[in-house]
Amino acid sequence: MSYTALSALAVVVVLLLDLVVVRTRIVLTRQWWICYAICFLGQLAVNGWLTGRRIVTYADAAILGTGHEQFLGDWRVCYAPIEDIGFGFALVLLTIVSWRCWNARCAATPNG
Amino acid sequence: MRHLAYAAALVACLAVTVPLVPAFRLHRVRRIRRVAAAIGCAAAPFVVWDVLATRAGQWHFDAAQVLGVRLLDLPLEEWAFFVVIPFAAIACFEAVGALLGRHR
Numbered sequence: 001m002s003y004t005a006l007s008a009l010a011v012v013v014v015l016l017l018d019l020v021v022v023r024t025r026i027v028l029t030r031q032w033w034i035c036y037a038i039c040f041l042g043q044l045a046v047n048g049w050l051t052g053r054r055i056v057t058y059a060d061a062a063i064l065g066t067g068h069e070q071f072l073g074d075w076r077v078c079y080a081p082i083e084d085i086g087f088g089f090a091l092v093l094l095t096i097v098s099w100r101c102w103n104a105r106c107a108a109t110p111n112g
Numbered sequence: 113m114r115h116l117a118y119a120a121a122l123v124a125c126l127a128v129t130v131p132l133v134p135a136f137r138l139h140r141v142r143r144i145r146r147v148a149a150a151i152g153c154a155a156a157p158f159v160v161w162d163v164l165a166t167r168a169g170q171w172h173f174d175a176a177q178v179l180g181v182r183l184l185d186l187p188l189e190e191w192a193f194f195v196v197i198p199f200a201a202i203a204c205f206e207a208v209g210a211l212l213g214r215h216r
Contacts, residue, residue: 003170006161031212035205042125042200049121055177062170087158095154095198096205102150103140 003062007086014090017097024100026093036092043088044078052079117177118189122196129200136210141203150202155194162186162194 001009018026026032050056051069058081060067065075065082075082133141141147165171166185178187 003165006165010161031205031208034212035201035208038204038208039201042128042204046121046125046197050118053117053177055118055174056171057174058171059169062165062168091154091158091197092201094157095150095201098154099147099150099202099205102146102153106143106146 003058003081003083004064007083007090010090011086014093014097018093022097022101024097026096026100032093032096035096036089039092040085040088043084044080047080047084047088048078050080051076051084114176115179118173118187119179119192122189122192125196125200129203132203132207136207138203138206138210141206147199147202151195151198154198159186159191159194162190 015027018024019028051058052071054069057069058067063075063081063083068074069079070076071079077085132138163184163186166173173187173190178189181188183191
């Protein structure tokens, strides 16, 4: 599967996990969206550094744009392929879902 | 110095987010084992994805801009990425929670 498909799939899977499977319902809170907005800016900076400097490069076939880096356009945002936004969203949301679960679990056990 | 390029991004990320813990008195984030467990569960599927995508040639890491230690084809920095970024997300989420006056 291309990075494009995998990235979209990751977003859907983590959203389903949050809303239906684990029911942490993080995405329904204001706290999440403020947190994500901040993380998104951080992602643009870190990703921009990693892709703009060509520390990480992408295969043409895996992404919507070409392997050529540009600041904006050709499916690139701040040098990074648009797919990275899905990857980042899924990673940050899964982290918070997991964090919520471990907190609930630890709170239920003494000395957790 | 060029081989420190990736590591520098991670250090910068920690430099911004670690101070959130004392600044907002994020007591829960001080519970190292709990933070580690949460990060481990969230990062694991993404590490698998990363290893497979790297092996499939979907993306590539510039050998000149990483420290040179590789594990399962991923540079050491990429492994650290999956600890640093989830930590940053947790610290940010908790700091926003503190600002919104949520203690749970």
